Amino acid sequence: MTVPERLRVTYEVAPEDVAATVEAVRVEQTIEFPHDLAPQWVQEDVVGRVEEVDGRRVTLSYDARVLDAEGGLTQLLNVVWGNVSLMERVRVVAIDPPRGLLEQLPGPRFGLDGVRELVGAGQRPLLMTALKPMGTSTEVLAGQAALLAEAGIDIVKDDHGLANQPWSPWHERVARCAEAVREANDRTGRRALYAPSLNVPLDRAVDYAHEAKDQGAGALLVMPGLSSFELLRVLAADSSLRLPLIAHPSALGSLTVNPDHGLEPGLVHGLLNRLAGADLCVFVNHGGRFGTTPEQSVRTRDECLRPLGPVARSMPVPGGGMSIDRVGALIGMYGVDAAFLVGGALHRGDLRENAEALRRAVDQNLATRTGATP
Amino acid sequence: MTVPERLRVTYEVAPEDVAATVEAVRVEQTIEFPHDLAPQWVQEDVVGRVEEVDGRRVTLSYDARVLDAEGGLTQLLNVVWGNVSLMERVRVVAIDPPRGLLEQLPGPRFGLDGVRELVGAGQRPLLMTALKPMGTSTEVLAGQAALLAEAGIDIVKDDHGLANQPWSPWHERVARCAEAVREANDRTGRRALYAPSLNVPLDRAVDYAHEAKDQGAGALLVMPGLSSFELLRVLAADSSLRLPLIAHPSALGSLTVNPDHGLEPGLVHGLLNRLAGADLCVFVNHGGRFGTTPEQSVRTRDECLRPLGPVARSMPVPGGGMSIDRVGALIGMYGVDAAFLVGGALHRGDLRENAEALRRAVDQNLATRTGATP
Numbered sequence A, B: 001m002t003v004p005e006r007l008r009v010t011y012e013v014a015p016e017d018v019a020a021t022v023e024a025v026r027v028e029q030t031i032e033f034p035h036d037l038a039p040q041w042v043q044e045d046v047v048g049r050v051e052e053v054d055g056r057r058v059t060l061s062y063d064a065r066v067l068d069a070e071g072g073l074t075q076l077l078n079v080v081w082g083n084v085s086l087m088e089r090v091r092v093v094a095i096d097p098p099r100g101l102l103e104q105l106p107g108p109r110f111g112l113d114g115v116r117e118l119v120g121a122g123q124r125p126l127l128m129t130a131l132k133p134m135g136t137s138t139e140v141l142a143g144q145a146a147l148l149a150e151a152g153i154d155i156v157k158d159d160h161g162l163a164n165q166p167w168s169p170w171h172e173r174v175a176r177c178a179e180a181v182r183e184a185n186d187r188t189g190r191r192a193l194y195a196p197s198l199n200v201p202l203d204r205a206v207d208y209a210h211e212a213k214d215q216g217a218g219a220l221l222v223m224p225g226l227s228s229f230e231l232l233r234v235l236a237a238d239s240s241l242r243l244p245l246i247a248h249p250s251a252l253g254s255l256t257v258n259p260d261h262g263l264e265p266g267l268v269h270g271l272l273n274r275l276a277g278a279d280l281c282v283f284v285n286h287g288g289r290f291g292t293t294p295e296q297s298v299r300t301r302d303e304c305l306r307p308l309g310p311v312a313r314s315m316p317v318p319g320g321g322m323s324i325d326r327v328g329a330l331i332g333m334y335g336v337d338a339a340f341l342v343g344g345a346l347h348r349g350d351l352r353e354n355a356e357a358l359r360r361a362v363d364q365n366l367a368t369r370t371g372a373t374p
Helices: A015-028 A040-045 A074-081 A099-104 A111-119 A138-150 A170-188 A202-215 A229-237 A265-276 A294-305 A324-334 A351-367 B015-028 B040-045 B074-081 B099-104 B111-119 B138-150 B170-188 B202-215 B229-237 B265-276 B294-305 B324-334 B351-367
Strands: A007-013 A049-054 A057-062 A090-096 A126-131 A155-158 A193-195 A220-222 A245-247 A280-284 A315-319 A339-341 B007-013 B049-054 B057-062 B090-096 B126-131 B155-158 B193-195 B220-222 B245-247 B280-284 B315-319 B339-341
Touching: A007 A015, A007 A074, A015 A049, A015 A057, A074 A090, A090 A265, A111 A126, A111 A315, A126 A138, A126 A315, A126 A351, A138 A155, A138 A170, A138 A351, A155 A170, A170 A193, A170 A202, A202 A229, A202 B229, A220 A229, A229 A245, A229 A265, A229 B202, A245 A265, A265 A280, A265 A294, A280 A294, A294 A315, A294 A324, A315 A324, A324 A339, A324 A351, B007 B015, B007 B074, B015 B049, B015 B057, B074 B090, B090 B265, B111 B126, B111 B315, B126 B138, B126 B315, B126 B351, B138 B155, B138 B170, B138 B351, B155 B170, B170 B193, B170 B202, B202 B229, B220 B229, B229 B245, B229 B265, B245 B265, B265 B280, B265 B294, B280 B294, B294 B315, B294 B324, B315 B324, B324 B339, B324 B351
Parallel strands: A126 A155, A126 A339, A155 A193, A220 A245, A245 A280, A280 A315, A315 A339, B126 B155, B126 B339, B155 B193, B220 B245, B245 B280, B280 B315, B315 B339
Antiparallel strands: A007 A057, A007 A090, A049 A057, B007 B057, B007 B090, B049 B057
């Protein structure tokens, strides 16, 4: 569909009382006030409008003026899901942001194509992995980072739980790991990126992001479930920062895991992250150690890639209990427009050999295909 | 219990496979790495420890060093609920933060006693209401604010959906409503507070908070579900701001509504808000328009009030579909150590008369009781 002028949100509600729930939602999300007491024009212009009812699925639309005039995402989240989150059995299954908002948002600065170009990858999926486990010293983590970059991993990120712990303090780790990846790139001629975790106090996040860049980090890992989608947007809009942003799903399962409450995973891990400016969107792939369906994975991919006015595409990053064995299935499903996140599994046996085998598995799989794009 | 040295978290998990789930959780929330491959000392010191198993309830403890050394809350949230949020049928039913963290956090700057003192209330519950509906002009909202302050409401807040919309732009509204409440206070000799909504872009939130203070606002409304718990903490720690913070539950239902997933409502609306520095914690009371139980309301109250090392008590603020009829029941349940949030119901009929009747109902109910504290 073309980009609408109004915000459109499709809710799936309990079948017993669709009409009453819909009335409650469209009022709750806007005026939060007895509907009959509101002036006529407020009832018409400010309260959500019922656009379509299809069984339990109801599409409401909201005047774009109910959103924040300055383009922040707090009021978008609030209209889509604020007080409704406190109601039982309401699920958001589709969101179409209005044109005006899309034009205000920074969007992903690099996007799928920009990230591919940054790491110098041709038409192939990228590979991502994490430095771990917590408790490891900076020296050992930096050694891991170098080794993984040499082995052909494109993006080496901190495990998202690596914050500022005594075993590897944040500033020390970022400086050393960035240096290690830079030196590895000098040896290989490749352009791997190191992405530190911005699991840091919110008031220091922007400063730490700049420090990371100054130290040579090539990307940043942000957890919107811990730090807000707004932090992503602020970093994406920062024209003196200019680093690709990787969104990690920590704590976002609150929004997605319950089948009759929350939001479809694709809307959270794909659409909201993308609107907030994530260049790469990590999400839980089906078949890993978390329970999601193939349909949900496809939807997340699609929300990363679908046309969305001026907003660049994000790169989908399926992860969560992934292993080398699944490379063929991943390429079959995602084609080349994705990054595959393989974590702990690389550490069983020799890390370098496993990472090289992963890269080789991708290259060989692609070589045997023609037209791998889905 | 006394404040523990380690972070203690009690999870309730699916009964089918308690042992396996617990193993997954304690590893997932720390090293996110094959347990057997981690060095022995990491298995012992960094991975979560099983403290107690009682049927489906399992208490784990985590070394305080896994948290952020600088006292940010992102890593606390991550350890308690980060990747676990992506698993089905895991619920957090108790959290006991470690002493070290409690000593680092600013906590509520005013707390229950400080807020009571600010508004000049003796031993009675406070009254709070919201300016609404969206679409109303600043002039009319300022008139509402004056009238409500005159009628004896202690805290007049923006409806949380009032962001920066054309009908009442943020800066204009804050200046005019703060002025209106100040003038009303001059007339009455009381000390009502006006609390604007910080439903604003994250990068401007601190500046807007200071602007609100400069304009004469007496408190601030913050939505941690939209802007992060960290924003509360940052504002609470700001020694040049010094305004009471009201936490609103918008979007937090994602964490609390599903009985076998997420966190107990009291931990979110009470404990986490309090740790983050909220002086007043708005939550959905049972019997209103959202589905919660009396036990959940009591638990939220208790998490606001229980001893927590050096962290001040927060004022519980039951709300959500409240009305004047329920004042007796509210006082019976919460005593005087609470603020009652009554919203839209005040607008049916004459707003001033209703607000005065609300205040009178509280005063009369208290007069007929002895020893109203629960």
